[in-house]
Amino acid sequence: MVQRKIIQWRKNQVKIDRFILDKQKFIDSKLIELVGDLQAPGHLKKAFDYAIKAGGKRLRPILMMSTYEGFSNSIDKVTHPALALEFIHTYSLIHDDLPAMDDDDLRRGQPTLHREFDEATAILVGDGLLTYAFQLISSSPNLEAEEKIYVIQQLSQASGIDGMIGGQYLDLKAENEEIDEYELSTIHNKKTGALIQAAIKVGAYLGGATPPQIESLQSFGYYLGLIFQVQDDLLDVEGDATQLGKPIGSDVAKNKSTYPKLLGLQEAKKRKSQYMEKAKEAYIASNVDQPYLLQLIDVFGNRSN
């Protein structure tokens, strides 16, 4: 009985790993294709290539596509929104890495864009990717005008002043400050949670989910965002620098507020388990049949990079 369960768990593990790998390959090839078509002056074009070819887990577009596939078989509609989302995410990392912001030298084991090129190029590549995201959605031949508007509303709101940008601002200001768990979760809900939720909402909406289903899935995304962040903080304490592609301990070095610092390591892990449980409940409440979403909870909670 126990053995059968272990075999089943291993089978599922293989399946989700393969699912993610296939999606990553698809997303990477599409991103490279789009960036290849960009009309950018010579050296700037190289910087866009660098930004995209540096790779990444592509978790946000995978999440949007997985949710969409819980409702619809065709992937036509979701492709451009998913790619636009990854462009927005990539821009945010490039700007966050700048010397005036988090001042990071390494990203995914490679020099950050401003180290490989220069600061001006990094600012412009970030601006360019953000702008291009909206150009891509608005010009997509696969979406109705109403659908484009929904996607642009969701992504601009989540990545905007009351979302990701506000969160990054609060995060910078919280360095060297004493904040409580409520403030910490507010920062992360804005900085990373909002865009993760938007990924799921857009996927559900484009797939044809009902409003109550979208609501449950939004709650699913809310907990997924928290899981993501607690695990991020845990990896900075217990992770492997090689797998992470960046040094560990940088949160401590920058005197950042983190879950382990605020709650202690054991309590932070407990919090993560609680959020994983909540995410499962929200998934079940949504009444969607997409087992990969359930498995993505584990992927988010147990990732090593």
Next chain:
Amino acid sequence: MVQRKIIQWRKNQVKIDRFILDKQKFIDSKLIELVGDLQAPGHLKKAFDYAIKAGGKRLRPILMMSTYEGFSNSIDKVTHPALALEFIHTYSLIHDDLPAMDDDDLRRGQPTLHREFDEATAILVGDGLLTYAFQLISSSPNLEAEEKIYVIQQLSQASGIDGMIGGQYLDLKAENEEIDEYELSTIHNKKTGALIQAAIKVGAYLGGATPPQIESLQSFGYYLGLIFQVQDDLLDVEGDATQLGKPIGSDVAKNKSTYPKLLGLQEAKKRKSQYMEKAKEAYIASNVDQPYLLQLIDVFGNRSN
């Protein structure tokens, strides 16, 4: 006869000055209202206020609104796109002023945003204004979905990698380089011309212009962009620092390619006159009855700030 012409010219002058002033007041009040409603954390909100209250000529939204009014009497449809355009323009100035870019300390007689606040805040305010522009258009209650998509397409393209961002990149790289007049006009068509053209195209489209009218007006916008830039270069040589709100001679100091440097002062002025003539021809070809557009050619060509 001559005297009557002068009187008529003065009357027109008073009318266009009043027209611009009224539009500026309207745009400023709407910008302040929108920024007042932004959900941004405390100090970041102050930075958005600062960015907007620093003022500006508001030439781009005025151009969009004037074109629109050549075709339609209601201003409902054009207001949000015009404000979004000004947010995009404002973001571009904030990022261009950054130390890694043009490294400017003064803008409109006041410290640039990164001098008044800090670089991180300036990067985030720029990102925020750009994102908010698309949020504003996509959420406008005054536009049909198809209209929103058209506006987003035009503005994202003009301000994007093949437009404003590419132009800024080329402009930075051209410092200390020898370039010819063709390369110089390419830079400026991308950096400032594209967004001026988009302003006019969007105004015409929303007002209900026919495709041939839009085409003529796009050509009108093309020359207006060139006039704007030649005058910008001339002001940096012959302008008044107090009126400009920034020191003159900064192009020379940065060893920038400009029209006066490339062609000489007299030839640059002649080029401006030729472009003003071309703009008038394009206006006449468009067959729109909006005399303010004609007068805006003079405003662009003879502005002192």
